[in-house]
Amino acid sequence: MTSFSSGERHRLRQGLAFLSPWIVGFLTFLLIPVGLSFYFSFCDYSLLQPPAFIGLANYRELMTDPVFWQSLRNTLTYAAMALPAGLMVSLGLALLLNQKVAGQSIFRTVVFLPSLVPTVASAMLWLWLFNTKLGLINTMLETPPFAALIRGLNAVLGVLHLPGVQPPIGWLTDPAFALPALAFMSVWGVGQTVVIYLAGLQDVPKELLEASELDGANAGQRLWNVTLPMLSPVIFFNLIMAIIGSLQEFSGPYIMTGGGPARATYFFTMYLYDNAFTYLKMGYASAMAWIQLLLILALTAIAFRTSKHWVHYQTK
Amino acid sequence: MRIVRGLILTALAGIGLYLLAFARNAGPEDARGRVVVTYWEKWTGNEAEQMQEIVRDFNDTVGKDKGIYVRYLSMSNITQKTLVSTAAGVPPDVAGLWDAQVPQFAAIDAVEPLDELATEYGITPDLYKPVYWKGCTYEGKLYGLISTPAAAALHYNKSLFLERADRLRAAGLDPNRPPRTLDELDRYSEALDVTETDAVGKKRIRAAGHLPLEPGQWMPHMPYWFGGSVYDEKTGRLTLTRPEVVRTYDWVRSYSVRLGKDAMTDFTSGFGQFNSTQNAFLSGAVAMEQEGPWMANFIEDLKPSMNRRKFPKEQEKGMSPEERRENYEWGAAPFPSAVPGLDDVTFAAFDVLMIPKGAKHKKEAFEFIAYVNRQDVMEKLTSLHCKNSPLHRVSAGYLRNHPNPYIDVFERLAASPNAHGVPPVPIWPEVSDELTVTTQKIYLLQATPEDALADAQKRLQAKLDAFRARQRLRKGGAQ
């Protein structure tokens, strides 16, 4: 403390002055609520009665609650499917949308559209697309080219002694398909990610690409050796956002499946929400929230660890 | 392009500014110095408008005399909002919730006990059908009064019975009446099923007699028809592993086995939403369903032809309910029980008016609740909503003029000693959700009823025990 020079103290005062709005907001609108929720996680709390301290009981109960583990497993499985799919599709889209073609701004707007349509509306549409009997997807799978494809797939599965696929597929009614179906659907909401990738692509120096082309690199090599490394910080940013987002997935699946069939799509946040507002166990829900927060922090930390090896900063 | 862009942006900004400056709230209705009672209700659409009519009546009569003005607000996610606002100390004066919230909210002191006010207004248990009064109480105290109740009954499609009369007769069944025992229901159902095998050799269902899960919202209460219950009030324990409950779920399973679970899920996925003409019952996909008395209203709205089998609606005027029934393609009867001699079994559901803890105008709020529970007002409201009455006494005119010609069936069911409501379990929503999942597991043949129910019993009883232990601790600590 004594080592503070007057210049340092001056800078500290100035820095804090600029930060003051955030500090005030952080204390009032985040720290107090978060602190309260941390305290509640050690309490029996229904919102209506004052919280009563019960120590680690909520956490202990969670450890032996099969639904907690199932929702956690579902969420992680979903994230393992939705996250890479979303990141790759959005990157591919961004690369396409970066090409100078007629109607570029219309295409960009259209890709962003699904993120603007209210969740109820898009959920309704997907319910139909996935419908076992009348849905567009199953109708398509019954056309000859797809039927042949499925026969081929079944032949391969048969050799591997795995059960074959038999359309019509119960996308949302068969526990084996419900989670992949929702992950597939999530790819649609990549609009915001695409916009951020697009922005990143504007920053890839044209000179580097031109130089690479002069060296005889083809489009694929330019993408792999120049564009992707230059884009890696943006990919990293989107990865972090996707981790946060996919572990908190909630409203679409909540409207569409309500967590069913037989809890096959019951996500962590759904159980949290149900505990808080349907079962009135705010303490239990708070404990879940803290576990979720720690999980997100842990995954983000791992991502930061690995980032050294693949994220290249243009200037350092 | 730039000009167009600028123009559009300016126009948007202009509209925005105009609205910011000039759009005004018409202001709350003119309450003229009366005490304003805020009333939150879950209904939207027709049901909301009908309830608002009752509110207007109140404001024009009793409210006017006593200086009370009720302000009706349609509220989405009402349980959550009531809870949060009560916790924050700004609750509504009256909250229109569901029956399951009576034990749940009462157990955590979220609502005011109403015994004293009820006595003051001369509202006593003997005025009500026992099942409804009981549903409004928790541990001997009154916490709410009914807004609209319902009783579940078997709805059957008379036309489909006649269409497939040969098959029914071949099975030794009478196509001119509904089944009277559960065993008979199963046989009717099998005879009414229409299945076929498609090109790939897969079984497909074209139409079904009955499906235990269509519409399925009452599945957690199905053990009542098997002479059991999922909860024992004497011991205060859940009883999911009792033989009656296991039998109930064996029955559910038998349908999956007989029809094939894939064929069944495939078939049910073609049903539209409840409120559409693609509703399984309205479209004729399922011939027998368990539904509440409101079905008559839904049919009138969505498929009026089903309510005009023989003659136009106007001719029904002045006819007795029995005569009117001829004009309906569907009938209603008690849903048959599995136990011989156990008659008129029903699940009695209801919507309830409660006063949240900390409401500012408790007395005035009760004035309104008492008004809704007056015989004439209740009969008007339940006729509008097309439901039965919660009150013990009903007028002859009510039964005669009710939009549902089968109202006497529902009235009888609701008054029956075998009518049961939501069990007084303070964690009922959790129990109900778990039972829904258990049903799905059994129906998808993922687990046997014994195993699935044993798992559910273990998990739920532990939750219930923990809840009770903490409430005891809390009460002990306070003293």
Added chain:
Amino acid sequence: MSRKPNPLGNMIVLVALLILCLGFALPFLWMMSTSLKTLDRTMAMPPQWVPDPIVPQNYVKVLQNPKLNFPLLTRNTLMVAVLSVLGTTLSSSLVAYGFARIRFKGNSTLFGLMLATMMIPFPVIMVPLFTVFRWLGDHTGVPLLGTLTPLWLPSWFGSAFNIFMLRQFFLTLPMELSEAAQLDGCSEFGIFRRIVLPLSRPALAVVALFTFMGAWNDFLGPLVYLQDPGQYTLALGLQTFQSQHGGTEWNLLMAASVLVISPVILLFFLAQRTFIQGIATTGMK
């Protein structure tokens, strides 16, 4: 990238985009189509893409719905959106400047803390936040619950995402600019106001647009804080067409949804270039 025009490659890209965009436009097209149907056709199986009959009156019905004062809902939504945009651009840029341009002890710790706050799930703090607003109302004498204030007030204290974006942008501005200004006797705030802010217009535009869209479509916040229908926002007003027992008027719901989101779509379409370049310069690094 396509320095050399390559007609064949261009064609392939165009076709690929057309197919993909058709997929992405589906929900919106579905919404448009449903908004023009009669109620009983909305749930028809198999679904109709082209409504028959076409019912443009749905829009009239929505706009004239007595229970849904559309101008008022729009006004409320605008109020929240505009105040949020103003608040967050002002406060976030101020805070971002502190993080980006002033080297003081604890800067990076606080920055890390701020990033961590982005990971807190909203349902966790929703209820305690309610208590905070009540407490604030009781102690300042200005009632906050039951007003629009809780919806925009927090944005006047900076939002983590915006601060993060703006900080990245401010970092790319050469430090020499500030040093030169300092030599001329300019204060830190002066540098912020006269030099950094004017240079950051595109980044501020992005923050403003993202915030505007967020506030426009926010559902959970208004759901929790608003009770009086006179204060409802558009997103919440849409619920009027949705019933808990079924009985949802899907056609009207969709017509209202189209009305609600079309200004935002228009805004995005017109601004997307600025938008994308705006984020581009912030770098995300």
